[in-house]
Amino acid sequence: MKYIKKLLIPTFHTANLILIIFYLYPGSIFGHLLYDDSSFQPQITRDFIISSNHLYVFIVLSVLGIIAYQNTRKIKIVTIYLFLLSIVLELAHIVIPVRAFEWTDLFGNIVGVIFVIIIYKIKSKYV
Numbered sequence: 001m002k003y004i005k006k007l008l009i010p011t012f013h014t015a016n017l018i019l020i021i022f023y024l025y026p027g028s029i030f031g032h033l034l035y036d037d038s039s040f041q042p043q044i045t046r047d048f049i050i051s052s053n054h055l056y057v058f059i060v061l062s063v064l065g066i067i068a069y070q071n072t073r074k075i076k077i078v079t080i081y082l083f084l085l086s087i088v089l090e091l092a093h094i095v096i097p098v099r100a101f102e103w104t105d106l107f108g109n110i111v112g113v114i115f116v117i118i119i120y121k122i123k124s125k126y127v
Contacts, residue, residue: 008068015064016085019057023089026098051108058086058112066120082113 045052062082069078086109093099 005068008064012061012064012068015061019061020089024092024096026096047104049104049107050111051102051105054090054105054108055112055115058082058109059116062113062116066116070120070124079113079117082117083110086110086113 065078065082066075069075087106090101090106090109093101093105
């Protein structure tokens with residue numbers, strides 16, 4: 001388990017870096033790679049009130065962060081960081097060319113983080 005934890009921390013930090021690069025890139029890197037059109041954003045699933053792509057990304061990132069830092073003193077810092085990151089990255093779209101701030105994306109980010117934190121709190125309390 002200790003080996004896995006040592007692997008999860010750099011994986012979490014690497015995932016953060018990749019997310020920030022993809023988030024701040026003016027256009028869609030996936031759209032450019034898959035369709036040779038950086039103005040097209042591929043969808044994993046249809047949106048449902050909130051952005052599904054953003055929800056999934058922040059669930060994965062939050063799971064990595066929470067598992068990597070669970071049972072450490074840094075867990076509170078990680079949860080605050082994830083919550084703030086979900087807001088700041090979307091707000092950055094206000095000033096990035098070709099990108100646009102969207103409430104559905106912001107709520108997808110926040111719901112993804114909150115969902116994982118709630119599951120972690122329930123698991124910590126009852127399991």
